[in-house]
Amino acid sequence: MSNGISRRNVLSIAAGVGAASALAACGGSGGDAAAAVNTETPVTLRFTWWGSDARHKRTAQVIELFKSKYPNFTINGEFKDWNGYWDSLATTVAANDAPDIIQMDEMYLASYAERGALLDLGTASNHLKTADIESTALDTGKVDGKQYAIPTGLTAYSFVVNEDLIKQYNVTLPDTETWSWEDLRAVGDQISKASGGKVIGVQSWGFDTGSVNVWLRQQGASLYSPDGKVAAPPALLAGYWQYLLDLAKAGVSPQPSITIERAAAALDQSGMATNTTAIGTAWNTQLTSYQAASGQNLRLIKIPGESKVGTPGAYYKPSMYWSISSRSKHPAEAAVFVDFLLNSQEAGDVLLTDRGVPGNKTIRAALAPKLTATDKAAADYLDAIKVGPAPRVTPNGASGIEAILKRHSEEVLFERKTPQAAAESFIKELQTEIDAA
Amino acid sequence: MSALGELQRLGTSKGGPPRKRDNKAAFLFLLPWFAGLLLITAGPIVASLALSFTDYNLIQPPEFNGLDNINRMFSDERLHRSLGVTFIYVFVSVPLQLIAALGLAILLDRGLRGLAFYRSAFYLPSLLGSSVAIAVLWRQIFGAEGLLNQILGIFGIAGKGWISDPDTALSTLIVLNVWTFGAPMVIFLAGLRQIPVMYYEAASVDGASRWTQFRKITVPLLSPIIFFNLVLQIIHAFQSFTQAFVVSGGTGGPSDSTLFYTLYLYERGFSRFDMGYASALAWLLLIIIAGFTAINFWAAKRWVFYDD
Amino acid sequence: MTDLKERAVPIDTTGDPAPPRFVLPGWITSTVKHAALILFALVMLYPVIWMVVSSLRPNNEIFRSPGLVLDSLQVSNYSTGWNALAEPFGHYMLNSALVVLGCIVGNLVSCSMAAYAFARLEFSGKKWWFAIMLMTIMLPIHVLIVPQYIIFSNLGWVNTFLPLIVPKLLATDAFFVFLMVQFIRGLPRELDEAARIDGAGHPRIFLQVILPLMLPALATTTIFTFIWTWNDFFSQLIYLTDPQMYTVPVALRSFVDATVATSWGSMFAMSVVSLLPIFLAFLVGQRYLIKGIATTGIK
Known part of the structure; x- marks a missing residue:
């Protein structure tokens, strides 16, 4: 009966090849x-x-x-x-x-x-x-x-502040038209301290392309070159992660495991939505959702550092x-x-x-x-901000960028990679993905 | 495949003469299965094998690339990481889950008031195991504001986000898998039903302790079912996908600490349009699973008893 | 009647006689046992209870108020959730029920037949066929779905329940075949031998001797097919494209969008609603788990 087996094997292989050739006929x-x-x-x-x-x-x-x-x-x-x-x-x-x-x-x-x-x-x-x-x-x-x-x-990357929390802890927000990243760190620190840790000043970011794009663009660089190669200078990326790490270490943003938990959860479970953080990042059109979840007064404010730089980090996405x-x-x-x-x-x-x-x-x-x-x-908000030209569309092959970015942010926050090493590894991995596509 | 030789004992157990072959009857009984194999199952399996040797981005036709995909596996660090995560998961969670399932099945087998209630209560989590709500629910236990931290807080211990800390994330998924021990428990319960009560009665008359009864009656007579659960739970654990996907938001994070093999395979195939490599990964997984299954069948000769 | 001495397993119960020991009064051990079990059940059920409580909370309180204490009852989550999508939620439940019914019938009939052949019949290449059967469940669905979709698409079956049900009618769920094989092999051979001597052919042995005795395995198959099909997301997502045809898991997920506010209250409410049928299925099904040969005795 071994004949019977091989006959059936031949048939099933034929079925498989049929399916495979259908793939090729997809044009x-x-x-x-x-x-x-x-x-x-x-x-x-x-x-x-x-x-x-x-x-x-x-x-x-x-x-x-x-x-x-x-x-x-x-x-x-x-x-x-x-x-x-x-x-x-x-x-x-x-x-x-x-x-x-x-x-x-x-x-x-x-x-x-x-x-x-x-x-x-x-x-x-x-x-x-x-x-x-x-x-x-x-x-x-x-x-x-x-x-x-x-x-x-269109949307634009923005910061959100919880006015009620700011008032509750008697903190004055600097002029957000002209504020700097240093101001953000300082005000965040005040809130964390004033609330005794109940409310954390700043919800950390580092999990979406918006934050990276803005950071690089403010310093005259960009994530991709026009021809679709990774063009982010390692030093600038390292600076981006160093800043996030400093915030976490100083208690200005939550401890890493909490930051990551909130980043993985849906919008409604973020610190801004549950009123456990006073300042966070968002796409401007998410304000309504955040406001509904939080029940307190939230306001869109400009990205720090925008007034200090020649090229605006902000853009219409x-x-x-x-x-x-x-x-x-x-x-x-x-x-x-x-x-x-x-x-x-x-x-x-x-x-x-x-x-x-x-x-x-x-x-x-x-x-x-x-x-x-x-x-x-x-x-x-869209009309109020000054924007530069939009970044190049995510190149073919780089569709996984947010997952790659998130993983590197995690490794930095848990100090498994230094910001410098993360920057180099991030660039290499992203470029490999693009080359392979 | 010497492991499968075990199956031949079907015809030759108890040293009797081999039973006569019954090809015609077998063919009729297996007709639906043969049809399914031929029409539905075999084609995609063969296709995925063929795609293992191609560069296939799902949108354009596949291109033959020889052994490129296989060569790539050797230097793919994330693949190695995912193998490590998966092996830990399989070898820790499967034994724990089976012990929990068997223990409770025996406890809930008979002679206890409120059996139906307990059985249902312990099975209920398994109904939720793969639902979209599980990510949120699991955070209610192991999240920063979850039950575990509230309990730790009573003792003055500072908590953390257990799911989102790379040191503990995998453990929470192992707990999640053990938590859903309902399925093997039900199979054990069904198996226990097949053991005639008279054996226990006879043993009790002989003055055997509960432990002796467990070792000498329950385990041998339940062994085909224990074996089944072991084989299938290992296969399932190697393929474990949904829970890690939902809980980690599809990324296998934080920092790849829950990057299960199938999660990585899925990421390659669907979010990176790398289906040729994903197919090759699937076949590597098949070889690994088949290897463990073969070992299981081989070892079964020593401890699984059939009545036929 | 099978005799103890004839079993393949030597049962030696004379080895260690129970040592004399101090015995607690029955009511104490039983109370302790129940208390422990109830505590354990509560811990196990905490997430489930949390979900039920959350389904009764206003949407914006779900993640802001920890614990299980309800300030107010928001029953409206159930009515909004029921009507939140293109069709009332009952429509999706009905679709799921149809798929589940087809899959249960398919698995019960086709898997038990295949299992009988593997467990009781001798035929050429049996071990190889069995190995192939196990192999079919070792590949992850994600690499099979595209070729499979092409097959069903060529048959014109996309957007019907056929790609979900027909495979079950053709015994492609090797899990249940293997499960039933193990159960049938646990049944004493003497039973079929006796029937054979009485002149019964395989169909009669299968239908009249084996099937009634494997009731626990059939109940297990029914329960699991029900639950797993009811919860199965991926294949239903891929094959059912028209919202008219959506099933419960596909519908439930379309409540959630991580980038905007999600109606969590409605989502949890409908999750609770969708748990009821499978929980009922389990409650009914588990009663049949109890009716094995242990209670019916061996004829």
């Missing part, structure tokens, strides 16, 4: 993005995004609005949590079954675009208008000069993007839908600042009176 191309939009026969588009239940509700509403204008369209909204979203997207793209309209993140944009998974939206320009969108914002969606994605909105699958069967129709999301006032009125402060100037102007106090504060 199929989609429809014509410049074609006339089908308004007669039924069109079904798949539209996917990540987020929480509040975003799911708003997005569903927008889909309904769109359907009332284009009755022959069916938009299937597929919502996922952040991690599940990327697993699912990678799998469907690999199997040539990607959704048509894809919510995209800055870290993954180049990884998908450079490998040909996304449609060059320039080819759909007669359906998808970008005239009202700020050009600095549009630039953040370009990879190799092509517009693969359009930002849904696209909060997320809209993009279209390059293999979509209905790229023109998908472009019409994205145009609706970006440029129609009705959609803007529903979405508000859920996906960032809109980059569309007209919509942004019309939105102001409809916003809550904190959302308005976030929008105002």
Whole structure:
């Protein structure tokens, strides 16, 4: 009967090879993005995004609005949590079954675009208008000069202060228009001491690209060179980690295990949300969430050191993007839908600042009176800060940067690596990832 | 595969003549399984083996790269780290979990009031083991403001974030795994049901102590089930993913102290678009697991007793 | 009737007779035992209790107030959570229930058949087939999912429950095959021999002798399939793309977004709700764990 075994083995190998060759056949191309939009026969588009239940509700509403204008369209909204979203997207793209309209993140944009998974939206320009969108914002969606994605909105890195805690411990905040990193350390120290350790002055950072970008840019450097190599000077990175380490050692920020615990937890469990830290970092549009969780008065303040430097560290970061699958069967129709999301006032009125402060100037102007106090504060913050040009989009292969950054911050905080060694190891690892892609 | 020779004892135990082969009946009984193997299981397994020798970023077609992936394993420090973490996890948490499960199964087997209540109470955590809420719940025990620190505080001991300290993070995950001993406990309970009460009655009449009964009746008659739990829990522990993923926020942190093998493999495959290497890693894991399983089957000859 | 002396395991209970010892009064030992068990259960259940308490707290108090004391009862978490997503939460529970039902039937039928063959029949290449079966559960799902998705996608099964249920109908869950093999091997051979002498073929031995005796194993399979399928996240996430088809774990996760405020109250409330069916399944199922041959006796 050994015959029987080998016969079956041959069959199962054939099945496996079949599956493998299907992988190779994934290069199929989609429809014509410049074609006339089908308004007669039924069109079904798949539209996917990540987020929480509040975003799911708003997005569903927008889909309904769109359907009332284009009755022959069916938009299937597929919502996922952040991690599940990327697993699912990678799998469907690999199997040539990607959704048509894809919510995209800055870290993954180049990884998908450079490998040909996304449609060059320039080819759909007669359906998808970008005239009202700020050009600095549009630039953040370009990879190799092509517009693969359009930002849904903008955010900016900022600091947040809990006014009630400051008052409670009788601490006066320095002038945050002109404050320095040294001022931040001093005021944080005062709060930690005044509260007897109950409230810690500053919530440490070092786990997101925003903080690193800002630090490097203030000193005239950048994380990546324009051609997508790691360009951060080791000495500056070492300085970044040295500062974080000094804060922790002096008790200005919490002890390392608590810092890391809060960094790993969701926003609601951070020190700012539970009123156990007086000053922290955030993306400006998160103010509403922090305020809701904290229940106390929170205020956005400028990044320290900005007034002292020639090049501002601050920049507009696209909060997320809209993009279209390059293999979509209905790229023109998908472009019409994205145009609706970006440029129609009705959609803007529903979405508000859920996906960032809109980059569309007209919509942004019309939105102001409809916003809550904190959302308005976030929008105002964008106008109040001085920004430099946006950093280069995360290069293909560097999508894991936040995990790499976080691990190195942990090693510095627990003193398993010196800031200098961490800086060198970080650069080497990130560059290896980019080279391998 | 001498370890699997153990299975041959099926036909030859008790020194009797080998039973006659029954290929036709076996084929019919195994028909669903064969169909599943052929149509669903085998293809992806073979495909993953093939992908082990490619550079495959999930979006573009795979490119053959020979033994590159294997060569890369030798110098991959994070891989070595993840192997270390995984081995510690397997060899500490599996014995602890099985001892807890067996001990409570015997305690909760019979002759105690409120059995159903206790069984359910001890099983309940296993229902939560892989839910998204577990990260938050585990922080309620081992976090900075968690139960453990509150208890330590009573004795004036300063706590820390146990989950987020690289020295203790892995231990909290081991505790988490032991905490969910419900599944092997239920299997033990089901196994204990198969031991006829009369053996214990007879032993009691003979004046055997509880310990003697445990050693001479329970362990031998339960040995196929103990063996099953041991084999499967080792396989599962090597593949352990969800708990570490959820608790560490998907990173295996802090500073790679909970970087389980599958967590690293997942990171390579999905967040770094490195599926060729991830497939090679998966096959290395398969070889490791298969090795331990083979050792288990080989050792089973000495201590597992079948009635057939 | 199996005789002690005929068992493969020599049972020698005459070796160490129980030494005479001081015996505490029964009620004391029993009280101590129960107290210890209850304390242990409380520690074990602390996270569960915390979750139930948190599901009754206002959203912004969950992480600000430690401990288990409730200041106010926020029952509305349950109603908001129930209606927070595209469909009422019951819709996802129903989807999960359908998947679970299919998987239970699949595992019970196909795994018990395969297990009977491995445990009781002689056939060519048996050890190799068994080794292959074990091997199929040694690869992590993450490297299998893409080729698997391609297979199911070509069959047009994506966004149906078929990719979740059909594999179970085809005995791909080697865990349960192995589990049942071990249980069947624990049953005395004499039983099938007797049936065979009476002229029974394999189907009859399987259905009338083996299956009734492996009730504990079948109950275990049912309980575990129920719970694991109910909690299984990854494959359900990948294969169910339309929110209409979402199951409980996929729906639960779409409450959580680490970068904005999450409705933790609703999430915990729905976690509690989604625990109820599996907990009930366990409560019912465990009663069948008790009905083994130990109580029914050997026919």
